[in-house]
Amino acid sequence: MADDHGDTAGSKAAGKDVAQHSAPAYDAGTAVVASEEVPNPGFPPYRPRVTDLDPKVDKQQERRVSALFFVSIIGSVLAVAAYIVFPIIPGDMDSVRNNTLFLGLGITLGLLGIGIGAVHWSKALMEGHDLVEQRHSTRGSEETRAKALEVFTLGNKESGFGRRTMLRNTLIGALVVTPLPAIVLFRDLAPADDPVKLLKHTFWEPGMRLTRDPSGTPIKASDLTLGSAFQVIPDGINDSEHRIEEKAKAAVLLVRLKPEELEISEGRENWSYDGIVAYSKICTHVGCPVALYEQQTHHLLCPCHQSQFDIKREAAVIFGPAKRPLPQLPISVDSEGYLIATSDFMEPIGPSFWERQL
């Protein structure tokens, strides 16, 4: 076993069972495989390690490995100590930091000690010879395959699976149909409503006031200066039953430009008030909140995939994957000067869905 593997390419002698330490037998230089262009030079001679040659070094390495295991013990004990010595004092963030750090470092030491020790042991002290194992084709031997085929043939004959076609086909049919109830069972994952209807309107109603997020206080037109950007929610949404679901559709960004800067298309003349415009914050790409507003360029940027909308041109898409402009919320002011919506959005907000008419 101490012998190195000077065996040559294609040597069969190692046999299937490498559990023996015996070095593979070899016929030096004879077994050159003809198909190989460059003859396989065979294994290089085993280069002994220092630990193989010098018993002193061997002992030294042994001590080193056990030192590493000892370090591991210390680390684990330190981790337990750190758990007690660095408790978390409620509200004190330094204490959380210390607890995390020292507990973690202790455990790290405990783990790395074992890990590095074991690997070092394996590399420096365990038998270092390369061994060889023969590969076998994954395909079963002809004999085995014939046996397996026989099993199937017998099975088919005894059951009549191939012969009794009606039996077989109805069984297949039954198996195909059994999952059907499972599909029905999933219907009640969601309530009875029609999702398409829900997607087509939001919390906004004619006359509803625009309010600040999160306080819900109403906004006067005079509160907006040029360059202002207000994050807006509809009045009363904070008390609604489905606050978050409604907010996910109704969130609006309110900005003020000089009235002459706005390019207003036909039919939208009454949708803004004195340069104040309100747009859905829900990106028409896949629905992230669009709120990075550049007050000088009047560009609105979506943080998710960098779609850009131009507020001057009714939130037209000027860059990125979004395909439609952000829907505009028609607004006006009420008798007290507060901004109100004059209707819901005129189209579904947010990303496209199958039933959405363009």
Added chain:
Amino acid sequence: MTTTQTPDAQSKSRGQRFTSAAANYIDERTSISGLVKEVGRKIFPDHWSFMLGEVALYSFIVILLSGTFLTFFFQASMVEVHYDGSYAPLKGIEMSAAMASTLDISFDIRGGLLMRQVHHWAALLFVASIGLHMLRVYFTGAFRKPREINWFIGFVLFILAMAEGFTGYSLPDDLLSGNGLRIIDGMVKGIPVIGTWISYLLFGGEFPGVDIVSRLYILHIMLLPAIIIAALGVHMLLLVINKHTQFAGPGHTNDNVVGSPVMPGFAAKAGGFFFIVFGVITLIASTFSINPVWVYGPYDPSLFQQVLNLTGTSDSPTAPCDLFRPGGRPNGSVSPGRSTSLRRW
């Protein structure tokens, strides 16, 4: 590994007698000796790139351990609560129980933040190592016959790993979780014909609803891990059946495998390597912050943050993107249709 009672039992030390008795006990009830004989001295080639799959396996084990710890404290519920833990800037804020319990794990349970960070860093290492492992397999051609099935199983594992990562990322119900889900919702809604309904059923009503966290939780801690473990089992089995590929080298042929045997050299290395991977993850987790959900805050569908930070990190006059722009343009003179900083890359 002695499998039969040796006649000269008396001549052995107590320890040896115990080991052989135990081995005998087990073998007489399991015939495990056959397995040990078969695989005990299997040869594993020594090349660093063959260890990448192991990194994935070990980080998965670390994930299982740390994840189990987290389940003891995490509440997979979207019931609205007012946070009353010890992180001052969120006191009194409305959030889901999931988010609140994540904060409690982070700030009020000793070692909780460490375990969250171990879990999350291990999750990243898991996916990254699978990626590198796949590259190795691809570029060495190790996916070819007879190993195609194992390549496919590996690919499935990769997808499952990402699914695990995504479901886990969604659990704390913080701002990133919610916006990740919103993107998924938008993608699902884009599926022709059935998209709207799938989204509706998935979220138990309109997005975001109150069900998604508990539904993803079951996938995250039960269904997906179970499938991963089963797939890993088949993956390893096929590996043993097909044996390792190896790089060309002196003495290496198409018909042999050259390397060290499982017992003891490789087992010691691989076992030690598990502790090393675990140790490295713990070291990273105790020194580097990951997913600080408390700064993100609870999910609110009207909020998000800029995730691209190519220019804004510093106050340096030459931000990275400037390097790619020949001449600066004066303020405000932006023409519509121009790209964002992203495209400048």
Added chain:
Amino acid sequence: MATSAARASRNSRAVGRRHPLATVALLLVALVGTGGAYALFTSSATAETSASAEALVEEGGKLFAANCATCHGLDLEGTTQGPTLIGVGAAATDFQVGTGRMPLAISGPQAEKKPVQFTEEQILALSVFVAAQGPGPAIPADMYLTGKGYDVSNGAELFRINCAMCHNVAGAGGALTEGKFAPSLADVTPKHAYEAMLTGPQNMPVFNDTNLSPEEKADIITYLKYLDETPSVGGFTLGSLGPVSEGLFIWIFGLGAIVAITVWLTAKSN
């Protein structure tokens, strides 16, 4: 108008905290901004304070002519190089000059923070001068800038709603379009943070007092201070850039370290 307003501020001079003239200027600016209130105090004015305030405006005027007028025009009407400054107020001036953004060194996507070019008195003089040319937002009162006694969790929420989309939830900054960016907010002084909200410098939107009240701004400043002063509990933050930097870290350093270990592991020992 500036003169009479300055007279009004006699009593406050003794409590000035930063610069002896700071309070004078503050009140002066505040009164110019709100207009008219000076009438209450005119009777108690003294020659001494009005003289120093006048001197301040005069000094500001000189500094302006020498450093700013090329772009903004001698009469502050603006030129093709720079916008008009009439009505921008002392807060905008103090922010732009006090953070070194102005005077602009090179024209680029946006003016960037750089070493401040003027002394505190000079900045004050410039601010007072600009404010005197047309009413605008005033330099904020100290009471809002302490970062203490305000509601940190409200501040954090308002920050997430109004600021985080550009500045990043941890205030680490983020990219905008065309090479513009929202800068990092680490170590920005409370005064400059307040002024930035109030005036909306460059492409940042304006958060006037009807959008975020002074108390709400103070809440936000309290939160920023909390961020500055609180250690990162999890360890190094990798720039607080979120999943992008976390992923990059694991691929380069995490996996890098592991691969180095695998190489050691499989190398033959000697």
